[in-house]
Amino acid sequence: MENEKVEILLVEDNPNDVELTLHALKKSHLTNNIHVVRDGEEALAFFFGNPDNILDKKIPGPKVILLDLKLPKIDGMEVLRQLKGNPATKSIPVVVLTSSNEERDIVETYSLGVNSYIVKPVDFAKFVQAMHTLGMYWLMLNRPLQD
């Protein structure tokens, strides 16, 4: 898949959650151009590929990144830090989608510049609702920074 066409980047290691998320998005007809990466390293590679020319490369990023915090290899917090710390990627909206309801996680992600923080509800109906709202907002309503 070409990077240019990706609208939603889902960073999620749990295959069940991937499937549920995709299902929920499908219900809201938002399944076009979803790209899934399974850990923090892959997520960073998606943007930066070769880390040597990070600054030169102009990446037209996805419209939104759905980021889980608990990830193998490089965790979500670190991914967030790098994305928001890099001028090339810092304007891409990041929504943390996590099971963690911990105050300190919430505080830290906001301090790193996260755009939204959503606790995945156990109830699937609520989850579907949440994903619908989320997709609608970031993909339809939100006006991203133009090149």
Next chain:
Amino acid sequence: MTNYSSILALIQNTALLLAMALFFDTTIQYWNIRGKYIKQVLFGILLGGIGIVLLNTPWIYGEGLVFDTRSILLSLSGLFFGAIPTIIAMIMTAVYRFSQGGAYVTGISVIIVTSLLGIGWRILRKGNLTNLKWWNIYLFGIIVHIVMLLLMFTQPINVALPLLSKISLPIMIIYPSASLLLGLLMQNRVRRDTSLQEIKKSRGRLKSTVDILQNLTEDDQSFMRFALEEAVKLMASELGFIFYYSEKTKQFSLCAWSRKAVDFCEVSEAQTVYDLEKTTMLGEPIRQQKPIVINNFNLDNPMIKGFPTGHLKLSRVLEIPVWVDHQIVAVVGVGNKAVDYDDEDIDQLTLLMELVWKAIDRKRTIESLRISEENYRQLFNQAVDGIFITAADGSNVEVNDSGCEMLGYSREEIQSNLKEILADNDPTLNIEYNVKEILSGKIIVSERTLKTKSGSMIDVEITTQKLNDGRIQKVVRNITERKRADQVVLQTQQELQALLYTSDNSRKALLSVIEDQKEIEEALRKSEQSYRSLFENITQGFALHKIMTDESGNPINYRFLAINPAYEKMTGLIADNTIGKTLLDILPDIEPSWIEKFGTVALTGAPIHFEDYTATIGKYYEVTAFCPEIGYFAVVVSDITERKKYELDIQNFNLVLENRVKDRTAELERANHELESFSYSISHDLRAPLRSINGFSQIILEEYSENLNPEVNHYFDLIRQNATMMGNLVDDLLNFSRLGRQSLNLVKVDTAALVKEVVESAKTDINSQNIQIEMVNLPEVKADAVLLRQVFVNLVSNSIKFSRTKDEPKIEIGFETQIIEDGMFHAYFYVKDNGVGFDMRFYDKLFGVFQRLHRAEDYEGTGVGLAIVDRIVKKHGGNIWAESVINQGTTFYFTLGEPDNGE
């Protein structure tokens, strides 16, 4: 012709022998100096020359009777010249004789034997030739020549016998006589020379003596130095020394080294004091109590071991002890004479040093006499008393200034008229009689009144005595003042007596005064006694001191005036050794600040109080110093070691406790941290599978339910419900555990507003169940707003839940204050409902986690809500309890904080 030539040869021989004597005569003055080997060798060669000439001029007596006088020459040379020249002459002569050929064996053996006889005899007499008798020499001549004749047998017997029969008689007549004559000549020269040396020596001794005595005016040290130099010179020595010796300390102390020795000595920082034990050679005269002579100087000699390196090289030494009053007071030594020291040298040095010490002694006696005379003169001149000294007959009057001044007469007037002035001619005093007594040694003291020149009368006391030199001394003391004072005392006494005896009353009055005095004294004595007893028995140390200051009034030291037994015990100072002493006497190294500190007390009167630690005995003292009188200070010292020990123990114990608390805190923090990461994992990982279960069940129910029979649908629904339930449980549990580590954020909370808000959020249920809500007396409190809200949320939702079945449900939320005893009051919140209630038998399960008192199908819930409430209340330091009656309702009460003046 033959006769003539034989006479000529005789004369020649005689002349040659006389040449030897002359040669001896001219060289003898160099003879006594040993070590002049080159000279000796030269003399030997000359003698050898004479010998060769002698061999060339034989004296032919008759046919075959050829003589020469080599035997006389060589034997006398051996005797008078000594070994070296003689042996050289002997060898030269022998070699020459050998070159002549003929019967050289006989000739050479005569040469050798006669030489050796001469040398041998010289050695036998140890070189002492002055007291040889004429017959000694003659006998020597006879022996030499008998031996010579016997040597003729070295020739064949048929030659020897006729030869001997011819020459024996003439030889034995002429040769010993010639030897005697020549020997006497040479001995005479020796004697003369010895006498000359003796004269020289005595002259030297005399000169030294005179010089030494002339130098007596110098101070002792220079005198000793001079005497030593003289001694060294006189003893023909190179160096000398004088060490004083003290029998008491067994030590030598350096008096002087001769100049030359000092120049040569290279011992760095040579000692000047030596212990007898450590000396070697120096101490020998003391140890052996006699003079010591060391002529063979080698380092194996035990007497000279341990000489420091750089010490002057010594070849010979003579040391003598100097005795004064049967004690050795010094050791004098000379050294490095060219020849051995002998007895004469010992005598010489001993005599000289005796002279020196006698001279010094005499000098000191004269000096002390002079000083005593001077002292006397000074006394005489400066005495306040008048002193008059006269000859036994009253002539030759001497008087001091005080004497003149006292009586107002000039010295001349007194000298011409002493008797009258001193009233010695006053018949009433019986002076003539006294003079006899005085001359017999009695001391007469008399008082009389004299008239001075100005006419005033003075009372005097005159002490008259005979002086050692037979003169009479009168010491006149003016006692006018004393007399007057005596007079006053006497008068006062009389007046007092008069007073005492004139009036009985006054006597009584006086007596009563005395009684009072006695009483006061008694009281004083008692007070003194109790003070003394306190002083002696008190357990605190007490010491009284007087401060000592410098000219500008700064304290520099203090003196101990009194210390009590306790003080002795504490400080180790003993009263007997301390009282009257100053601090610096006892502790010279004390810091000046110590004295300053007490000085301030004694001089300003401001008391001080401090604690002191004495490391050496490990004791703590509490010291109070105060000032009983300006210039004095007293210290009271208490031993507080025990108390200090306790204090230290407590300190240590506190430290241990603190450390333990720190350790525990660290442990707790660690445990907390572990718990935190544990619950974090739970919150994240436990919910993920639940979400999947729920999610997929939901998908099946929503999207595939038409394809499944209703039973499967029902079961999927149950799966989904349970998963949701499990999710709630996890959330509640996490909330509950999070409470434990959350710290309170205490702020002022308006509980009325808070409860209103809680009720508002539950509006839906309240309205649907038509529940009546009442809020009573809710105050403002200090609490964590978020948590307190959680309490009300849980309690109110609980009440709503269990009021569900009631027709007229009512929930009352309020605050109440109850006075308990002693002005304390009890304030609490309560939430009261009229719901289903619970069985109080299970009360103890009420606040437990996951504990439920109702069936789940009747009343949903996780069983965590009340546990959370309980925890929040406890966290605020409060308490929660409940009362319930089944089907009538339940009331929960809780406080925030201990029951006190209340919130």
